[in-house]
Amino acid sequence: MAKLWFRYGAMGSSKTANAIMVAFNYEEKGLKPLVLKPKIDDRDGADIIKSRMGLTRKCGFVEDFFYGTVDEICERLKAYDCVIIDEVQFCEVKTIELLPRIVVKTGIPIICYGLRTDFLLNPFPASEKLCGIADRIEELKTVCWCGQGANCNARLDAEGNVVRSGAQVMIGGSESYTSLCMKHYMAGDIGEKMREAIRASHSASSL
Ligand SMILES: [Zn+2]
Numbered sequence: 001m002a003k004l005w006f007r008y009g010a011m012g013s014s015k016t017a018n019a020i021m022v023a024f025n026y027e028e029k030g031l032k033p034l035v036l037k038p039k040i041d042d043r044d045g046a047d048i049i050k051s052r053m054g055l056t057r058k059c060g061f062v063e064d065f066f067y068g069t070v071d072e073i074c075e076r077l078k079a080y081d082c083v084i085i086d087e088v089q090f091c092e093v094k095t096i097e098l099l100p101r102i103v104v105k106t107g108i109p110i111i112c113y114g115l116r117t118d119f120l121l122n123p124f125p126a127s128e129k130l131c132g133i134a135d136r137i138e139e140l141k142t143v144c145w146c147g148q149g150a151n152c153n154a155r156l157d158a159e160g161n162v163v164r165s166g167a168q169v170m171i172g173g174s175e176s177y178t179s180l181c182m183k184h185y186m187a188g189d190i191g192e193k194m195r196e197a198i199r200a201s202h203s204a205s206s207l
Contacts (some may be wrong), residue, residue: 002103002104002106002107002108002109002110003103003109003135004099004100004103004109004110004118004133004134004135004136005109005110005111005112005134005135005136005137005139006068006112006114006127006130006131006134006136006137006140007078007111007112007113007140008113008114008116008127008137008138008139008140009115009116009139009140009142010113010115010142010150010152010175010179011115011142011153011178011179012052012150012178012179013065013140013141014051014052014053014140014142014144014156015086015113015114015140016050016051016052016053016055016086016113017051017053017055017197018057018113018205019035019049019086019113020035020049020051020055020057020085020141021113022082023035023057023082023084025061026081026179030082031082032063032076032079032080032081033050033080033082033083034060034080034082034083034084035057035058035059035060035084035086036059036060036061036062036065036083036085036086037049037059037060037061037062037064037085037086037087037090038061038063038085038087038088038090038091039061039063039156040090040143040169044050046061047059047061049086050068051086056079059086060207062085062091062095063131065083066095066098067099070098070101070102071105071112072104072105072141072158073098073102074102074105074180077102077106077108078106078108080108080109081112082084082108082109083108083109083110083111083150084110084111084113085110085111085112085113085114086113086129086132087113087114088114088126088127088130088133088149089112089114089115089116089124089126089127090114090124090169091126092126093129094125095126096126096128096129096130096133097133097187098113099130099133100133100135102142102166103135112130112134113140114126114127114130115127115153116131116180117122117151117153117205118153118169119153119154119155119163119166119169119177120143120165120168121152121169121185123129123166129193131198132138138165142179143179144181144184145184145191145192145193145194146183146184146191148181148183149181150179150181151179151181151182151207152178152179152180152181152182152185154177154178154180154185154188154190155176155177155180156176156178156190156194156198158198159198160195160198161195162188162190173179176184178190178194192197
């Protein structure tokens with residue numbers, strides 16, 4: 001039976017690379033995957049998802065398929081063998097709420113990739129909803145600079161300090177992020193390599 005999946009992980013846990021590989025696996029078998037992202041996420045260009053490893057792929061937009069009634073949405077999806085949604089944390093909760101009915105009605109699996117929590121460790125509303133309704137929930141792992149598993153998405157200011165307040169979504173801002181374990185998130189310790197990189201970018205821009 002087709003299932004609704006939520007594969008979550010901190011930044012740098014290869015979510016997009018995994019999404020691209022799953023789409024490739026479907027195509028290799030002669031099947032047709034539909035790869036989507038929410039319109040709010042246009043960091044990599046309008047209709048592209050891009051992994052840190054360098055893999056890229058064309059995608060469509062969640063909003064262009066998921067509108068109208070459930071029957072209408074199912075009609076739009078029926079030409080595909082699976083739906084893959086990247087950056088799912090930016091979807092609207094009302095869209096997420098429809099996913100189980102769409103999976104059951106179409107028999108098409110929907111595989112969602114995204115962050116579970118923001119830089120303050122608060123859940124994104126779409127991710128929180130998915131945690132409640134997904135048939136399968138899997139964690140994609142990444143590591144802190146100390147080698148421990150990293151679950152915290154730390155937002156950094158220009159000096160490399162861990163930011164402790166601000167808006168949940170700041171796409172297109174100049175802020176940067178790094179994944180830290182809980183101990184180093186709480187301590188605000190981003191590691192020597194990251195500090196070095198920030199110092200280097202400062203001295204480069206002052207030349
Ligand atoms: Zn650590």
